[in-house]
Amino acid sequence: MTEPQRAPLAGERGGSGTRVLDWAGMGRVLTRLAHEIVEGHPADLERVVLAGIREGGVGVARGLCAHLREISASEVRLVAVDVSGFRDDRPRQPGVDGFWQLLPAAAGGPRPDLAPSPEGAVVILVDDVIQTGRTMRAAFDAVASQGRPAAIEMAVLVDRGGREVPVRPTYVGKNLPVAASEWVEIDLDVEADSELDPGPGSRGIFLVPRP
Secondary structure (H helix, E strand, C coil), X not given: CCCCCCCCCHHHCCCCCEEEEEHHHHHHHHHHHHHHHHHHCCCCHHHEXXXXXXXXXXXXXXXXXXXXXXXXXXXXXXXXXXXXXHCCCCCCCCCCCCCEEEXXXXXXXXXXXXXXXXXXXXXXXXXXXXXXXXXXXXXXXXXXXXXXXXXXXXXXXXXXXXXXXXXXXXXXXXXXXXXXXXXXXXXXXXXXXXXXXXXXXXXXXXXXXXX
16 A cells, blocks of 8 residues: 555454455456556557566566556566555665565566566556555555666556655546545455455455444
Protein backbone atom coordinates (compact mmCIF):
# COMPACT_ATOMS: atom_id res chain seq x y z
CA MET A 1 0.00 0.00 0.00
CA THR A 2 1.03 3.61 -0.27
CA GLU A 3 0.79 4.48 3.40
CA PRO A 4 3.29 4.02 6.25
CA GLN A 5 0.80 1.78 8.07
CA ARG A 6 -0.75 -1.28 6.47
CA ALA A 7 -4.12 -2.93 6.67
CA PRO A 8 -4.42 -6.30 8.41
CA LEU A 9 -3.70 -9.37 6.33
CA ALA A 10 -6.61 -11.02 4.58
CA GLY A 11 -6.66 -13.85 7.08
CA GLU A 12 -7.08 -11.33 9.92
CA ARG A 13 -10.31 -9.80 8.68
CA GLY A 14 -12.41 -11.92 10.94
CA GLY A 15 -15.44 -11.41 8.74
CA SER A 16 -15.50 -7.65 9.40
CA GLY A 17 -14.44 -6.62 5.89
CA THR A 18 -16.78 -5.47 3.13
CA ARG A 19 -15.84 -6.71 -0.32
CA VAL A 20 -16.08 -3.98 -2.93
CA LEU A 21 -14.57 -5.97 -5.81
CA ASP A 22 -14.25 -9.73 -6.16
CA TRP A 23 -11.50 -11.82 -7.79
CA ALA A 24 -13.15 -11.79 -11.21
CA GLY A 25 -13.65 -8.05 -10.98
CA MET A 26 -9.98 -7.51 -10.20
CA GLY A 27 -9.10 -9.59 -13.23
CA ARG A 28 -11.23 -7.34 -15.41
CA VAL A 29 -9.60 -4.25 -13.92
CA LEU A 30 -6.11 -5.61 -14.59
CA THR A 31 -7.10 -6.47 -18.16
CA ARG A 32 -8.35 -2.92 -18.72
CA LEU A 33 -5.19 -1.42 -17.25
CA ALA A 34 -3.06 -3.65 -19.47
CA HIS A 35 -5.02 -2.54 -22.55
CA GLU A 36 -4.55 1.11 -21.55
CA ILE A 37 -0.80 0.60 -21.22
CA VAL A 38 -0.64 -1.06 -24.65
CA GLU A 39 -2.71 1.75 -26.17
CA GLY A 40 -0.42 4.30 -24.53
CA HIS A 41 2.67 2.62 -26.00
CA PRO A 42 1.68 1.17 -29.37
CA ALA A 43 5.19 1.41 -30.80
CA ASP A 44 7.52 1.23 -27.79
CA LEU A 45 6.16 -1.42 -25.42
CA GLU A 46 9.57 -3.08 -25.50
CA ARG A 47 10.95 -0.03 -23.66
CA VAL A 48 8.48 -0.40 -20.77
CA VAL A 49 9.68 -1.53 -17.34
CA LEU A 50 7.02 -2.32 -14.74
CA ALA A 51 8.36 -1.32 -11.33
CA GLY A 52 6.28 -2.79 -8.52
CA ILE A 53 6.61 -0.85 -5.27
CA ARG A 54 7.26 -3.16 -2.33
CA GLU A 55 5.31 -4.69 -0.90
CA GLY A 56 1.79 -4.18 -2.20
CA GLY A 57 2.68 -3.10 -5.71
CA VAL A 58 4.67 -6.22 -6.60
CA GLY A 59 1.64 -8.49 -6.90
CA VAL A 60 -0.21 -5.91 -8.99
CA ALA A 61 2.82 -5.53 -11.27
CA ARG A 62 3.01 -9.31 -11.73
CA GLY A 63 -0.68 -9.41 -12.62
CA LEU A 64 -0.28 -6.59 -15.11
CA CYS A 65 2.73 -8.32 -16.65
CA ALA A 66 0.72 -11.51 -17.17
CA HIS A 67 -2.15 -9.62 -18.81
CA LEU A 68 0.23 -7.64 -21.01
CA ARG A 69 1.78 -10.89 -22.18
CA GLU A 70 -1.65 -12.24 -23.12
CA ILE A 71 -2.85 -9.26 -25.12
CA SER A 72 0.41 -8.08 -26.72
CA ALA A 73 2.67 -11.16 -26.91
CA SER A 74 5.37 -8.92 -25.41
CA GLU A 75 7.59 -9.81 -22.46
CA VAL A 76 7.55 -6.61 -20.41
CA ARG A 77 10.44 -6.29 -17.98
CA LEU A 78 9.57 -6.44 -14.30
CA VAL A 79 11.40 -5.10 -11.24
CA ALA A 80 10.62 -4.50 -7.57
CA VAL A 81 11.41 -1.12 -6.00
CA ASP A 82 12.01 -0.56 -2.29
CA VAL A 83 11.43 3.14 -1.59
CA SER A 84 12.03 3.08 2.17
CA GLY A 85 15.32 4.94 1.78
CA PHE A 86 13.68 7.77 -0.15
CA ARG A 87 10.61 8.67 1.90
CA ASP A 88 10.23 12.14 3.41
CA ASP A 89 7.97 11.04 6.28
CA ARG A 90 10.41 8.75 8.09
CA PRO A 91 14.17 8.56 8.76
CA ARG A 92 16.06 8.09 5.52
CA GLN A 93 18.03 4.93 4.87
CA PRO A 94 20.44 5.73 2.02
CA GLY A 95 21.82 2.78 0.13
CA VAL A 96 19.01 0.37 0.94
CA ASP A 97 20.06 -3.00 -0.44
CA GLY A 98 18.03 -4.27 -3.35
CA PHE A 99 15.72 -1.30 -3.85
CA TRP A 100 15.85 -1.90 -7.62
CA GLN A 101 15.59 -5.66 -7.90
CA LEU A 102 14.88 -7.81 -10.93
CA LEU A 103 11.85 -10.08 -10.75
CA PRO A 104 11.07 -13.01 -13.03
CA ALA A 105 7.93 -12.48 -15.09
CA ALA A 106 6.35 -15.50 -13.39
CA ALA A 107 7.20 -17.90 -10.61
CA GLY A 108 9.97 -20.17 -11.81
CA GLY A 109 10.55 -18.05 -14.92
CA PRO A 110 13.98 -17.21 -16.32
CA ARG A 111 15.93 -14.65 -14.35
CA PRO A 112 18.74 -12.71 -16.03
CA ASP A 113 21.68 -11.74 -13.87
CA LEU A 114 21.12 -7.98 -13.96
CA ALA A 115 18.06 -5.81 -13.49
CA PRO A 116 17.29 -3.59 -16.50
CA SER A 117 18.49 -0.02 -16.16
CA PRO A 118 15.80 2.66 -16.20
CA GLU A 119 18.08 4.70 -18.47
CA GLY A 120 16.06 5.56 -21.57
CA ALA A 121 13.19 3.26 -20.51
CA VAL A 122 9.53 4.02 -19.90
CA VAL A 123 9.20 3.15 -16.22
CA ILE A 124 5.67 2.47 -14.98
CA LEU A 125 5.57 2.61 -11.18
CA VAL A 126 2.94 0.18 -9.90
CA ASP A 127 1.26 0.16 -6.48
CA ASP A 128 -1.86 -1.39 -5.03
CA VAL A 129 -3.33 1.71 -3.33
CA ILE A 130 -2.49 5.39 -3.55
CA GLN A 131 -3.63 7.99 -1.07
CA THR A 132 -1.25 10.78 -0.03
CA GLY A 133 1.10 10.24 -2.96
CA ARG A 134 4.23 10.27 -0.78
CA THR A 135 5.21 6.72 -1.68
CA MET A 136 4.98 7.52 -5.39
CA ARG A 137 7.10 10.62 -4.92
CA ALA A 138 9.71 8.52 -3.11
CA ALA A 139 9.57 6.01 -5.99
CA PHE A 140 10.40 8.81 -8.46
CA ASP A 141 13.56 9.53 -6.45
CA ALA A 142 14.45 5.83 -6.28
CA VAL A 143 14.17 5.50 -10.06
CA ALA A 144 16.15 8.69 -10.67
CA SER A 145 18.96 7.34 -8.50
CA GLN A 146 19.35 4.44 -10.94
CA GLY A 147 19.30 6.36 -14.21
CA ARG A 148 17.38 8.80 -16.38
CA PRO A 149 14.27 7.19 -17.87
CA ALA A 150 12.62 8.49 -21.00
CA ALA A 151 9.38 8.79 -19.02
CA ILE A 152 7.88 7.80 -15.67
CA GLU A 153 4.22 6.81 -15.45
CA MET A 154 2.13 5.45 -12.60
CA ALA A 155 -0.41 2.64 -12.39
CA VAL A 156 -2.47 1.88 -9.28
CA LEU A 157 -5.20 -0.63 -8.61
CA VAL A 158 -7.09 1.69 -6.23
CA ASP A 159 -7.02 5.47 -5.79
CA ARG A 160 -8.60 6.30 -2.43
CA GLY A 161 -8.04 10.06 -2.64
CA GLY A 162 -6.55 12.28 0.07
CA ARG A 163 -3.52 13.52 -1.86
CA GLU A 164 -0.93 15.49 0.13
CA VAL A 165 1.47 15.97 -2.77
CA PRO A 166 0.63 16.78 -6.42
CA VAL A 167 0.90 13.24 -7.80
CA ARG A 168 -1.63 11.92 -10.30
CA PRO A 169 -1.56 8.30 -11.52
CA THR A 170 -1.52 7.70 -15.26
CA TYR A 171 -3.55 4.48 -15.02
CA VAL A 172 -6.19 3.92 -12.30
CA GLY A 173 -8.07 0.67 -11.82
CA LYS A 174 -10.74 1.94 -9.42
CA ASN A 175 -11.43 5.26 -7.72
CA LEU A 176 -12.63 4.46 -4.21
CA PRO A 177 -13.08 7.40 -1.80
CA VAL A 178 -12.77 5.96 1.70
CA ALA A 179 -13.57 7.35 5.13
CA ALA A 180 -10.67 8.03 7.49
CA SER A 181 -11.94 5.21 9.72
CA GLU A 182 -11.45 2.55 7.02
CA TRP A 183 -8.59 0.75 5.27
CA VAL A 184 -8.52 -0.49 1.72
CA GLU A 185 -7.22 -4.06 1.85
CA ILE A 186 -6.31 -5.93 -1.34
CA ASP A 187 -5.82 -9.68 -1.49
CA LEU A 188 -4.09 -10.38 -4.80
CA ASP A 189 -1.82 -13.36 -4.33
CA VAL A 190 -0.72 -14.34 -7.82
CA GLU A 191 1.73 -16.94 -6.51
CA ALA A 192 -0.40 -18.71 -3.92
CA ASP A 193 0.42 -22.28 -2.97
CA SER A 194 -2.36 -24.41 -4.40
CA GLU A 195 -2.42 -26.61 -1.27
CA LEU A 196 -2.66 -23.72 1.17
CA ASP A 197 -4.48 -21.05 -0.79
CA PRO A 198 -8.19 -20.76 0.18
CA GLY A 199 -9.01 -19.87 -3.40
CA PRO A 200 -10.18 -16.88 -5.42
CA GLY A 201 -13.38 -16.67 -3.38
CA SER A 202 -11.35 -15.22 -0.51
CA ARG A 203 -9.63 -12.60 -2.65
CA GLY A 204 -10.64 -9.18 -3.79
CA ILE A 205 -10.69 -5.56 -2.64
CA PHE A 206 -12.11 -5.03 0.85
CA LEU A 207 -12.93 -2.16 3.15
CA VAL A 208 -11.96 -2.98 6.72
CA PRO A 209 -12.12 -0.91 9.93
CA ARG A 210 -8.92 0.96 10.65
CA PRO A 211 -7.24 -0.69 13.67
